[in-house]
Amino acid sequence: EGLFAYLLPRHLQIIQEINHRFMIAVEKKFPNEDFRKEQMSIITGWQDKHIHMARLAIVGSSKINGVSALHSDILKKSVFKNFYEMYPDKFTNVTNGITPRRWLLQANPELAKLISNAIGEKWLTDLYELKKLEPLAEDKEFCKRFQQIKMGNKQYLARYLRDTLSIKLNHNFMLDAQIKRFHEYKRQMLNLLHVITRYNRLREGRGNENHPARLVLFSGKTAPAYYICKLIIKLIHNVAQAIEADPLVNKKLQLVFVPNYSVTLAQRIIPAAELSEQISTAGYEASGTGNMKFTLNGALTIGTLDGANVEIREEVGEDNFFLFGLKAEEIMNFRQHYNPRYYYEQNSELKQAIDQIASGYFSPSDSTLFHPLVNALLDYDRFYVLADYASYIECQDKVSDTYIDEKKWNKMAILNVAHSGKFSSDRAIMEYAEKIWNLRQISV
Incomplete structure (x- = not known):
């Protein structure tokens, strides 16, 4: 408050008056509940006072x-x-939305053409029109063409990454993508633990031979000083090298990190992806829009009940979404007594993966390199990676089982596209206009 008073004395007087009047209103609304004043006051603290900007915004907003x-x-x-x-x-x-003109018409022109030939072009301005695709999920020729387009997009991505970054992808593998900002709550580490588990199963002959070969693709940036996430990116590279060097593994598993993530790169990866990783800790993601982009382009989602995942699952149907993990309310109740080491001790595959990271298996030149990562998981695990590990692995096995059945997978993917209508930015903007801005349409 002292700095504020020095720089903006008149503004501070106005804020103090707003808070004074607001506290009177709180007292009137909640008589004899003085705790409310402390929890709601715009000006907080006693000697070292602060201005609580979120509370000021709420009081001043309609x-x-x-x-x-x-x-x-x-x-x-x-x-x-x-x-x-x-x-x-x-x-x-107002649930977020994405523009179908960029994320389908521009990013995936062959799929857009297939859709327009089947149901017309009204979907470009009314995404709910995609519901007309639903009966085509049973149409043999439509499904065949849909699958061909997905393979073509994978081949295009492989050529693009080879030519621009010298990254070699095996386009015959199932493409499993997690592309987003790196943060512990988004749980790229959980995805990586699954990759290490799959690596161990293949090396030890415990993998299901019928399961498809898997290409796991990461891309994203993190804050320059976010040391833990920098370590996760380093670990991804090291695990990728171990997989590539092992002939027992590399015919069934590939791990790739694509650098310099951007919208341009996303427009090439998303149309090619078959599995969308939306695995943030439940209750931490406000919405997400990447999840919507993948769904619109026919990737199936493996995810938690977090952010817009909840609504995507409601729209596409529970049978067309791979759900795992704790719910937001379960996590809130879990916090006081959560012990990550319990899960580490109880699950042999999880213990094996973490012990490999801790021992320097993936960093032979510096066995202590990833100790901060391991300590963060075993001592704190703020985002419940270990708690959700077993559920995630079980769900990933279900993904592999489903992918074997091409007809079923294609049907699920087409139904995801067909039920993407809610997630248009056109709908979101209309809701803002009607619910919040109180605007009305006029003819132009």
Whole structure:
């Protein structure tokens, strides 16, 4: 507050007056509940006072919205519970959306052409039109062409990465992609533990020979000072080298990190992907839009009930979504007594993978390189990687079992596309106009 008073004295006076009037309103709304004032005051602290900008924004706003149904629910029930009880009519939800003109028409022109030939071009401005694809999920010729387009996109991606980055992809492998900002809550580490588990199974002859060969592709950036995530990226590279060097493994598994992630790169990866990794800790992702882009392009999702995943699963159907992991409310109840070492001790495959990382198996020149990663998992595991590991591995095995059945997989993928209509940015913008901005349409 001292700095604020020095730089913006008049602004501080106005904020103090806003807070004074607001505290009177809180007292009137909640008489004899003085704890509310402390929890809701815009100016916080006693001697070292601070201005709570989120509270100021809520008091000064006509509407507050989350960007997915789950996110909005968490705001109401937890983050801003007192404010929701004070101003229930202010809180609403507008789920995020993506533009189909870029993320399907431009990024995946062959699929866009197939769709337009089948149902017309109205879907370009009304994405709910994609529902007309639903009966075509049973159409043999449509499914065949859909599968051919996916393979063509994989081949195109392989050529592009070979020519631009000298990265060699095996386009005959199932393409399993996690492309997004690196952060511990997004749990790239959980994905990597699955890759190491698959690597160990193949090396030891424990893998299911009927399961498809898998290409796991990572891409994304992290903050320059985010040391743990930098270590995860380093570990991805080291595990990739171990897989590539092992003839017992490399015919059934490939791991790739694509550097310098960008929208341009995403437009090439997403149309080629067959499995979309949306595996953040439940309750931490506000919405996500990558999940929508993958769904629109016919990738199946493996994910938690987090962010817009909840609504994607509702739209595409429970049978067309690979669900695993703890729910947001379970995690909230779990926090006080969570012991990650329990899961480490109880699961032999998890223990093997973590012990390999800790021992220097993937960093022979520096056996202690990944100790900070291991310590973060075993001592804290703030994002419940170990708690969700067994459920995730079981779900990944289900993915492999399903992929073997081409007819079933293609049907599920087409149904994902058919039920992507809700996730258009056109719908989101219309909801903002109607619910929040109070705008009305005019003819142009």
